[in-house]
Amino acid sequence: MSTDPSLIRNFSIVAHIDHGKSTLADRLIQHTGGLTNREMKEQVLDNMELERERGITIKAQTVRLSYTAKDGQTYALNLIDTPGHVDFAYEVSRSLYACEGALLVVDAAQGVEAQTLANVYAAIDVDLEIVPVLNKIDLPAAEPDRVKAQIEDVIGIDASDAIEISAKTGLGIEDVLEAVVTRLPAPKAGDPTAPLKALLVDSWYDPYLGVICLVRIIEGTLKKGMRVRLMGAEASYGVDGVGVFTPAKENRDALGPGEIGFLNASIKQVRDARVGDTITEEKRPTDSMLPGFEPAVPVVFCGLFPVDAADFEDLRDAVERLALNDASFSYEMETSAALGFGFRCGFLGLLHLEVIRERLEREYNVDLITTAPSVVYKIKMTDGSEIDMHNPADMPDPVKIDSISEPWIKATILVPDEYLGGVLKLCQDRRGIQLELTYAGSRAMLVYELPLNEVVFDFYDRLKSVSKGYASFDYQFIEHREEDLVKMSILVNEEPVDALSMIVHRSRADMRGRAMCEKLKELIPRHMFKIPIQAAIGGRVIARETLSAMRKDVTAKCYGGDATRKRKLLDKQKAGKKKMRQYGNVEIPQEAFIAALKMDDD
Numbered sequence: 001m002s003t004d005p006s007l008i009r010n011f012s013i014v015a016h017i018d019h020g021k022s023t024l025a026d027r028l029i030q031h032t033g034g035l036t037n038r039e040m041k042e043q044v045l046d047n048m049e050l051e052r053e054r055g056i057t058i059k060a061q062t063v064r065l066s067y068t069a070k071d072g073q074t075y076a077l078n079l080i081d082t083p084g085h086v087d088f089a090y091e092v093s094r095s096l097y098a099c100e101g102a103l104l105v106v107d108a109a110q111g112v113e114a115q116t117l118a119n120v121y122a123a124i125d126v127d128l129e130i131v132p133v134l135n136k137i138d139l140p141a142a143e144p145d146r147v148k149a150q151i152e153d154v155i156g157i158d159a160s161d162a163i164e165i166s167a168k169t170g171l172g173i174e175d176v177l178e179a180v181v182t183r184l185p186a187p188k189a190g191d192p193t194a195p196l197k198a199l200l201v202d203s204w205y206d207p208y209l210g211v212i213c214l215v216r217i218i219e220g221t222l223k224k225g226m227r228v229r230l231m232g233a234e235a236s237y238g239v240d241g242v243g244v245f246t247p248a249k250e251n252r253d254a255l256g257p258g259e260i261g262f263l264n265a266s267i268k269q270v271r272d273a274r275v276g277d278t279i280t281e282e283k284r285p286t287d288s289m290l291p292g293f294e295p296a297v298p299v300v301f302c303g304l305f306p307v308d309a310a311d312f313e314d315l316r317d318a319v320e321r322l323a324l325n326d327a328s329f330s331y332e333m334e335t336s337a338a339l340g341f342g343f344r345c346g347f348l349g350l351l352h353l354e355v356i357r358e359r360l361e362r363e364y365n366v367d368l369i370t371t372a373p374s375v376v377y378k379i380k381m382t383d384g385s386e387i388d389m390h391n392p393a394d395m396p397d398p399v400k401i402d403s404i405s406e407p408w409i410k411a412t413i414l415v416p417d418e419y420l421g422g423v424l425k426l427c428q429d430r431r432g433i434q435l436e437l438t439y440a441g442s443r444a445m446l447v448y449e450l451p452l453n454e455v456v457f458d459f460y461d462r463l464k465s466v467s468k469g470y471a472s473f474d475y476q477f478i479e480h481r482e483e484d485l486v487k488m489s490i491l492v493n494e495e496p497v498d499a500l501s502m503i504v505h506r507s508r509a510d511m512r513g514r515a516m517c518e519k520l521k522e523l524i525p526r527h528m529f530k531i532p533i534q535a536a537i538g539g540r541v542i543a544r545e546t547l548s549a550m551r552k553d554v555t556a557k558c559y560g561g562d563a564t565r566k567r568k569l570l571d572k573q574k575a576g577k578k579k580m581r582q583y584g585n586v587e588i589p590q591e592a593f594i595a596a597l598k599m600d601d602d
């Protein structure tokens with residue numbers, strides 16, 4: 001039997017980073033008896049090691065809590081964990097779409113911050129009922145009244161009955177559960193006998209069961225044994241299992257309207273189970289798909305190569321396994337003159353790239369070289385044909401090119417007044433076009449059009465540093481625009497380093513070329529000989545630096561010292577070597593590749 005929709009509440013927690021979302025989720029699970037203290041890992045919902053370390057949530061997870069309220073009824077509360085970063089914006093919006101309400105958690109000492117706004121607006125956009133919760137009320141610096149006023153001023157929602165809690169001490173947790181039951185709406189009572197219509201909220205790979213799909217039933221009933229169709233993917237599968245997470249996995253026979261749970265159906269890879277897709281019954285399909293299905297497409301590409309060419313097979317294995325679990329990650333084999341065999345990989349954004357790179361290195365134990373991230377350029381050839389270029393190394397002969405266009409985005413940035421100047425300068429420096437500048441309280445809202453190319457390298461980092469972390473940023477792709485773009489090559493000791501070549505706007509080529517040569521001069525260790533470092537467009541050198549030759553023996557400073565120290569130094573050098581790549585007779589450390597691409601605007 002599926003649960004009566006009036007006894008179901010589906011909700012998310014939205015918050016700025018570090019305001020206590022995970023701590024509150026853990027408390028709710030603990031309070032409703034989902035896990036004993038001992039069973040409870042430090043943070044149950046953020047279950048990937050990397051997520052925990054970086055304090056970000058990548059894959060949405062859900063948990064069903066059973067709560068007997070003061071009205072005597074037992075409710076099924078589905079808490080959906082949402083990822084919190086702009087690279088994963090589409091997944092956030094899909095997981096919010098599966099809810100009727102959200103708890104807006106605000107740190108009572110810090111108040112409303114950038115991500116509070118971005119996340120709460122995302123929730124308001126899909127018409128969720130919002131319950132404000134002031135957390136960390138135990139802190140001496142907590143100012144609940146001031147923060148309530150701020151929520152009303154800045155966000156524009158009523159905060160008079162905001163719940164004051166401490167997720168740390170457990171104070172107010174019961175009030176939160178009561179508010180979920182009494183203040184959030186129940187899901188609409190869809191017809192359990194109607195043709196099945198369910199939203200695919202999330203999917204991940206389980207080594208034993210294959211792909212697990214998290215689904216929200218809109219209408220009809222999902223049953224074990226049923227044959228279902230993924231309408232967007234145009235594929236059908238037999239359902240092997242249906243159930244819920246409490247957070248332990250519990251099998252059920254069926255899930256009805258309003259319920260959130262999982263299905264497994266021997267789906268081989270998450271690529272076949274895209275977030276946002278509509279699931280229906282094969283033999284009695286629903287007549288319309290849920291709106292807004294748009295599989296996330298990679299927008300940033302880069303090459304991944306093993307530091308040691310002998311590790312290529314390990315890398316292939318790791319990349320294949322990762323792709324099983326991440327539909328937004330794409331790859332194809334690539335060969336490079338300097339780097340040998342590797343993969344050209346596609347990502348949702350820079351954070352996604354970094355997360356994947358770290359997972360490959362850490363979980364799969366392969367040392368990697370990452371080439372310059374690049375966006376997708378559309379090239380019109382003089383013979384009328386068109387190509388999508390993912391890699392600057394594939395740039396055709398310029399005489400055969402008619403025009404090149406690059407992707408542009410529309411970015412929305414919220415920033416406190418005092419940092420506005422720095423943010424404006426940053427956007428301007430990145431070829432931004434200002435569309436709007438408005439104020440909400442002491443915050444400015446900026447809308448800019450920007451070339452994605454200028455954003456992929458280090459825009460988030462720069463934005464964070466110029467705004468002390470207070471700016472929030474969100475973007476959407478608008479179109480490809482024709483621009484005056486050229487390929488800039490980097491030559492180290494007269495040898496082109498293909499991994500460092502990039503497409504730049506002609507107006508910025510000199511500046512970028514100079515900056516790149518200066519950076520590389522700092523990043524490449526000295527050798528026994530002089531090394532010229534040059535940036536060039538076609539055959540024309542636009543910038544040049546010279547790395548002078550090393551004069552002293554590294555061990556020289558250990559003269560008279562003990563032999564152990566000397567050996568340690570040599571060992572350290574040897575270990576360092578593993579991370580280097582040989583170009584002609586020059587060694588370039590791996591860090592140089594990413595670091596060289598970070599631009600300093602000031």
Ligand SMILES: Nc1nc2c(ncn2[C@@H]2O[C@H](COP(=O)(O)OP(=O)(O)OP(=O)(O)O)[C@@H](O)[C@H]2O)c(=O)[nH]1
Nearest residue numbers: 017018019020021022023055056135136166167168
């Ligand atoms: N004093 C106090 N500290 C709290 C409270 N709730 C959470 N914290 C602390 O605040 C920090 C951030 O809490 P998290 O629950 O990890 O925050 P989060 O919003 O989930 O952060 P992300 O997972 O990074 O988005 C942790 O060090 C918690 O121990 C509280 O009520 N009082």
